[in-house]
Amino acid sequence: MLYTLTLNPSIDYIMHISNVKVGETNYADKEKMLPGGKGINVSRVLNRLGVTNKALGFIGGHSGHFIEEWLTNEGAKHEFIKVNGDTRINVKLKDEAETELNGKGPIITEKESEALLNQILKLTSADTIILSGSKSRGLSETFYNEIIDICQKQQINFVIDTNSKELLDILKAKPFLVKPNQAELSQLFNQPIQSKTDAIYYGKKLQEGGAQNVIVSLGGDGAIFIDDQETYIAASPRGKVINTVGSGDSMIAGFMAGIEKGLSKLEAFKLSVQCGSATAFSEDLATKDAILALSNHVEIERVEDNEND
Numbered sequence: 001m002l003y004t005l006t007l008n009p010s011i012d013y014i015m016h017i018s019n020v021k022v023g024e025t026n027y028a029d030k031e032k033m034l035p036g037g038k039g040i041n042v043s044r045v046l047n048r049l050g051v052t053n054k055a056l057g058f059i060g061g062h063s064g065h066f067i068e069e070w071l072t073n074e075g076a077k078h079e080f081i082k083v084n085g086d087t088r089i090n091v092k093l094k095d096e097a098e099t100e101l102n103g104k105g106p107i108i109t110e111k112e113s114e115a116l117l118n119q120i121l122k123l124t125s126a127d128t129i130i131l132s133g134s135k136s137r138g139l140s141e142t143f144y145n146e147i148i149d150i151c152q153k154q155q156i157n158f159v160i161d162t163n164s165k166e167l168l169d170i171l172k173a174k175p176f177l178v179k180p181n182q183a184e185l186s187q188l189f190n191q192p193i194q195s196k197t198d199a200i201y202y203g204k205k206l207q208e209g210g211a212q213n214v215i216v217s218l219g220g221d222g223a224i225f226i227d228d229q230e231t232y233i234a235a236s237p238r239g240k241v242i243n244t245v246g247s248g249d250s251m252i253a254g255f256m257a258g259i260e261k262g263l264s265k266l267e268a269f270k271l272s273v274q275c276g277s278a279t280a281f282s283e284d285l286a287t288k289d290a291i292l293a294l295s296n297h298v299e300i301e302r303v304e305d306n307e308n309d
């Protein structure tokens with residue numbers, strides 16, 4: 001079965017405000033509260049695509065209850081470790097540009113972190129876990145590494161989406177998928193990524209380092225897929241961008257849903273781009289209908305080996 005792990009979930013409080021004035025009182029034109037956190041977003045999109053999965057992570061307080069209730073109402077499976085503090089609220093401000101104000105979230109105790117590791121210890125080689133997002137306070141710097149050690153010992157397939165430098169070290173453990181965006185790839189290698197050629201060059205380094213599949217997402221400019229056989233470039237479908245929060249998570253859900261359904265990697269990559277863009281064109285995460293509506297709007301090209309030398 002597929003599992004997602006969100007160490008630091010959030011309520012995403014989406015506020016549309018035109019011409020925000022810093023240092024003054026601003027009133028929203030429109031607002032919406034949604035369950036958030038990267039793994040939770042992956043779970044919700046998987047669920048919409050009919051792929052059974054369970055969301056794991058730490059959750060607490062009224063804000064945590066809001067997320068659990070929302071997931072239950074959507075029919076999404078979850079089994080969170082209850083913590084003492086309150087799950088954070090992340091404000092996503094939509095003006096001309098998108099500004100994110102993310103909270104810190106609760107401090108996790110040793111007992112709570114052990115409870116989570118015990119859940120992961122129950123997974124087997126028939127399972128895949130998708131590790132997404134920032135770590136909560138209180139957890140050791142190497143918490144993801146501890147989880148990955150369990151995955152290696154128990155042959156649990158894993159996907160990791162973190163923007164921290166530890167990703168380079170984690171590659172040795174052969175993650176099934178990594179999906180940096182342009183800025184994350186640039187930070188990882190301390191190099192500017194100014195073109196698709198740059199993105200392919202550094203994306204290939206992730207594959208050579210051990211990642212089985214790499215997707216580099218480039219926002220409105222599309223995405224790149226790399227495995228040990230092929231490299232593909234996809235153009236993003238065009239549409240009215242409403243809220244891009246969670247579009248990267250939707251891509252991960254799309255690729256994993258495709259693989260679960262037995263599609264080829266190329267088809268799974270196409271579904272991944274459909275999911276990312278359908279979410280960018282929606283207020284909340286993409287619905288199945290919105291995803292399917294983009295079926296004929298993703299153009300993918302194979303990159304020949306020598307094209308990028």
Ligand SMILES: Nc1ncnc2c1ncn2[C@@H]1O[C@H](COP(=O)(O)OP(=O)(O)OP(=O)(O)O)[C@@H](O)[C@H]1O
Nearest residue numbers: 181217218219220222236244246247248276277280
């Ligand atoms: N402006 C856009 N137009 C069309 N598609 C978009 C746009 N922005 C994002 N997307 C889609 O979403 C995918 C992921 O976008 P992006 O590279 O911004 O990921 P991300 O930074 O990980 O996202 P987030 O952190 O907001 O979840 C893109 O590859 C594309 O398919």
Ligand SMILES: O=P(O)(O)OC[C@@]1(O)O[C@H](CO)[C@@H](O)[C@@H]1O
Nearest residue numbers: 010036037038090133134245246
């Ligand atoms: O602070 P993190 O864990 O890196 O990111 C958290 C977050 O910004 O990521 C999701 C979008 O990808 C949002 O739902 C959530 O608010």
